[in-house]
Amino acid sequence: MTFSAPGAAAPQLNGQARPAPGPAADEGLARRLRALACTAPLHDLDARKANLAGEYGVYAMAEVALAVIDLVTLNMDFDTGADHEEIVAKVLPRVAAQAPDRPAAEHERVARWVLENLINVGSVDRGFRAVYGTFGTDGRYVRRDYDFKLIEEVPGAGGEVYLRATDEAVNVLVGALDTDVTSAQIAAEVKLEVLISRGRLADAQLAAEQARYRTVQYAETLRKTLEATRRNVRSVDWLRTVPDMINEALDHVADRYRHENAILTNIRKARDEAEAVDARTGEHKRRAAELVDIVKDCIRRHTQLQSRLLEAGPLFRAEQDRQAFAAPAARTGLDLYGQLVAPVLPLPVEQATRVTDAFFARGTGLRTPAAVRVADLVEVLLTPPAEREHLGAEMPEPDLVATPDDSRFSEAQLDAAMALLDLPADAPRRLSGLLAEARRTDPELPYLVALLAVHAASPPVGTAYRQGEQRLLFAVDDGTELTDPEFGGADLIVGTALLDAAGMAADRSEVA
């Protein structure tokens, strides 16, 4: 977009219009032009929808775009941003509502088209550029490029790509955010309290949402700075400034937390006290419930911020140990940041490139040039390109071998033994009797019975308690010696104990 600036000059002095109104007046104009430019991509969507193959006139693209920016802003977390697919999925209901009789695939196409255009996928910078003109101090008219982004893609921890709404986008969305974050937030919260006390809940919700946008923005700023300070511990004043600052920030969080809790209590009261006698108060009640969710989200974000602040101290101390207490080097070297990076960045890119080129030429090391024989070259050129594997190597069919059943006792024997040991609670038996009975049915069975009985000497009480068992097999040694042809030891008394399952369950739930 291009504007004829002289016509739009601010009224200045009396008499004839001066050719150059001066940089001061121009600055405000430039700011407004830039703000105006931020909305251009949204208008552009509606203008360009006619060029899409198909009948897309029914869709209000600017509305979808604003909804997308809204969603991205709200889904921006501390560490990551919003997920592509999540945003598309969340905006789909709105797109579908605009044209309910169209197929779902088309809705998704529209949603993706809007999102991609907000990122501006087609351009190498993935951003937008607007051209505007200003007068320089010497009265010369200069056209300038203004570059901005609405939604940017940022890398996540695991290499994924996330979306973040830029400051420009938040400005477009919420409007006139060109103010101090903290004070704007306080203002919004005061406004909210007043609104609630007057019962104007519709306005209150709007104000609460705005407060949340500002909370997100505030958290974002802090995250960036915390990350930056991780690099060189000497760059910060540990003695006074940092602790003061952290305390200040913690106070701030505590203050906001108290404030929002108060609001939460107020709204809850409004929600619970507003009796749903007619449709109007029912609506109030619903809005209050929504407000509770919004404020809860604000509180969650503040808590996140606070935990970050608390981590800052230990982090600095660890870095201090690593960096500051090492023995000083005998020589001093080149300060790569201070003497190269910092002076290069403010230079015009033409000059800066000379420096970076020099660094590149000497800093990349060497490459051994490949020497090619014609015979090899022919072979290389004629080899068909290897297909890229999308699915990875083919899985070999597993060769399953049936493992031989080498257990000593069969299932039938176990059942028989368990039946034998299924004793009534009031009639325990001696092991010798059990063994004799088992021997009558199966010569192998006594071994299994003996094994189970020995296990029962140390019954799994804890497990039974946790699982709420009703009965438990136990064995007690009363000193009688076992007389048996195959086994020796104590003639155990084997019995069943009944457990108070209901009581145990009650105990468990109390503990939990």
Next chain:
Amino acid sequence: MTQYDAGEVPQPTPAPGTGEVAWGAPADAPRTAPAAPLPDAPGEQVRTPALTPADAADAARLVSYGLQPKLLPARDAGYADLLRRYRDEPAFARLADAVAGGLGLIVLEVSTRAGMAVTAAEDSVFAVRMGDYARRASADSADRFLHGLAHLAVAALAFPRPEDLADDGYIGRITVNGVDAFVRQACRRLEERAEQDGENTDPATGAPGLESAWRVYARRSATGATKDARRLAGSTTGIIAKAVAFLVDSGFLQRTGDDAGGAYRTTARYQLQVRDMAGSAAMAELLELGIVPVSDGSASLLPGEETDDLDLVAEAGLPFHSG
């Protein structure tokens, strides 16, 4: 091949106009001559054993080891033997230096930790050219700058303090996303300062060369989704990842993990290369532009003095001086 004796070894000086060749150190960077475990030899040429073609072959083999920068002397007995020979036999050392010089190589250091650390002289066949490195870079001046800046930023973050660059034992650690965040932070500070000064940094249309360097970086997106889940080559993290991968191939970095876009640590060779070659070359270029960054040898990112008007980054959670 004729036999050399120590007296008439050709000067292995790839860069014209440099003086005599120091031991195991490049001629044009004598200040950094490290305490390599080499005996002081040039003065005492007591015995001058005749060198045979076999010696020349060994010297050439040592240089060829040096041309494989990922090869570690500790892992290769043949390499270690030749290094020992370089250290113990001055005549052999001169021969190896001569071979390297003749091939257009500069010897940075010969030691057991770095091996035969050689690098390409400017016009050597081994030199890396920007056009071969990134095709877009030759056509687009912004891309050319970003690729160069990526290498500079990787080095700056790998050796954040002058002491780190000077300390032979120092191992720097970087991540791809960390480098990007570091440059972005620096750009943001410049942007905020320009804003404070009320300066309009938007470049004049049609004069892209006059745009401030930091703006070119700030404008480029950090990442981007692609169809096949690879990194977007034109994004800043894509450009840094390319630089880092290239440095790994040069034996300058070793990959240590996948977090934050890929984590790496530096090798002794990288420190030598940055300290003795790249840093001074870039400094010389900067001085030629009339910019004289003054340093007292301490890190430039320092806490502010009492009198300092606390040059803090606006809306920063923590005080971060712009040095």
